[in-house]
Amino acid sequence: MSLDRDDVRKIAFLARIKIEDAELKPLADELNSIIGWVEQLGEVNTEGVQPMTSVAEMLAPQRPDQVTDGNVTQKVLANAPDRVKNFYTVPKVLD
C-alpha cells in the first residue's frame, strides 16, 4: 500500500489540517516510509488473538449519580475566546 498525493490530500482533510500543494509529495514519502515500516506486523500470526482494549485489568468504576461540583462559571469562561454576559461565545459550528 503506497499513498499518493491525492491520498494525502484526503487524509489531511479528514484530519482537518491544511497542507500546501508543494508539501503533498514530501509528506506522502514520509508517511509511506512509516507505513511501510509498520507493515512488518503482517508477519505476526494474530489468528484468534483478542485485540487489547486496556492494560488495566479493571472494570469501569461506577459512582452515585450525584452532582459533585459546579458553580464555576467564571472558571469555565476564563479561556473563552469571547463572551456575552455569562455565555461562552464561539463561531457557529452547526447549520
Next chain:
Amino acid sequence: MGKLNDLTIAEARDGLAAGDFSAAELTEDCITAMEAARNLNAFITETPEIARERAATSDARRARGEALGALDGIPIAVKDLFCTTGTLTSAASHILDGFTPTYESTVSQNLINAGAVILGKTNLDEFAMGSANITSYYGNVKNPWIGPNGEDLVPGGSSGGSATAVAANICPGSIGTDTGGSIRQPASLCGVVGMKPTYGRCSRWGTVAFASSLDQAGPFARTVRDNALMLEGMAGHDPKDSTSAPIDVPNFEASISGDLKGLTVGIPEEYTLDGMPEEIQALWDQGAAWMREVGAEIKPVSLPHTKYALPAYYIVAPAEASSNLARYDGVRYGLRVEGATLDEMYENTRGSGFGAEVRRRVMIGTYVLSAGYYDAYYVKAQQVRTIILNEFNTVFEDVDVLLTPTAPNAAFPIGAKMDDPVAMYLNDVFTVPANMAGLPGISVPAGLDKSGLPLGLQIVAKPFDEETMLRAADALERAANFTAKPRYLGGQ
C-alpha cells in the same frame, strides 16, 4: 556548604528537618540556578514568585511543627503537559497559545499537597511527541552534557526539559510523562534516574492527553531513593481518572534494602540489536554481573515478539493521538486562524497550530483509523499488543524483574536523525514494550560511552511492583557508582 540546589531530595529533606537551612534559602538557590541556565532552554515558563510563596508557606508550616513528608519545601520542575492553575500550559504547541488552566492536574496537586515548591513549567517535544526535544514550538532544549567535539546535544525526549533541569542541578526533582519512553530515554541521555510507573499508578486527570492507553506520569531525580520519594508524592487513586488504580500507595523508600538475595533478574535475548554500540552491550553485561554480585540470580529469558512492539506502538499511539487532538479545533480556546468556511477555519487553525511531527502523527492516526484500514492496521496492532503482554506475563512467572539497556545510543547532536522519522522512532525500541504492556520501568545511569556520555540501564518489573523495581534499581545504582558530571557542571 555548597549551593543548596546541588543537594538530592533526601539530603535537602534532612537539612530542612535539622534546620540547617530554610525552604526559602533552598528555593532561592534553585531559582538562581534556573535563571543562570536559560541557555539550556529547559523551561517554557518560570514561576519564581509562586515558588517563593510556597517556600515561605512551607517554612511557616515547619516552624509551627506541622511539617509534611519528605517533599515539604523541595523545589521541583513540572513538564508543561500538566495543567497548572493560573500558569500557561502549552504542551509546547502553538495551538495552545494563551491557554491558562483554571484547574490543577491531580499529579501536580498531589505534589503541592505534599509541600513541593514548583519552580516552573519545563520544555518538551510538542504534545510529548518526540525523542530529542526538537519539536517544541518554544525551541530545542540543550543537554547539559557536551559532545566530543564541543557540539550541542539533544537531551532526549519528550520530557527533555525536566531531564535537563535535574541533570543541570537546577532542582533535585522534576516530573514528566512517558508514553513510549519519554521519561526513561531522556533520563538515560542526561545521566539521571527516571521512572515510568505502572499504568494506573498516577492519575492522568489534568494532563494533556497524547495516547491515553499508554500515557503515564513519573519522576526524574538524581538518585533512585529520590525517585521513590517523588513517586510517593505523585501517586494515588483518583476517582477523576477511571483508569487510576484503586490501590494504596506504599512507602516506596522503605523498599530500598541494598541487597538482592532471592531476586531473579531476566535478561531478554531479543533486546540485543544488530549494530548496537559495543559499549552498550558491555554495560548491559556488566549490569547483570553487578546484580549477581549482590545476590541476584541471572536468567536468560525470551520475549519473541519484542521487535514488533515499536511498529505496533506507531499505529496505536498515533491513532489515539488523532482522536485526542481532535479537540484542538480553534473553536473554544487556544489558537484560531480564520477561514472562509468552518472547515477552512479548522484546517487553517490546525495547519498552522501543529508542528511537523504532530501533523505527521495525527495523519498516520487518521489513516489507520479510516474506513477500510481499521482492521488491517489498528486491530492488528492491538492484537500484537495482546501477544506482547502475554509474553511478559509468561516471563514474569519465572523472574522478578528484567534488565535491559534503556536506549540504543547516547545523546546525539541537535539536528541528527531529523530527516528520517523511523530512525528517530528507534530511540524508543527498548522502552516502548513496557508502555505497550502497562509495566513499570526505571532508567539508572550506569556508565559512559567512548565519548564520555552517559548511558542508562533499565529495570522493568511486574505491574504495581515498583517496590521490587526500586530495590533492584538501587542495587544497580550502588554498583555503578555513577559520579560523572556534565560539562555544564564542570565535568567532562
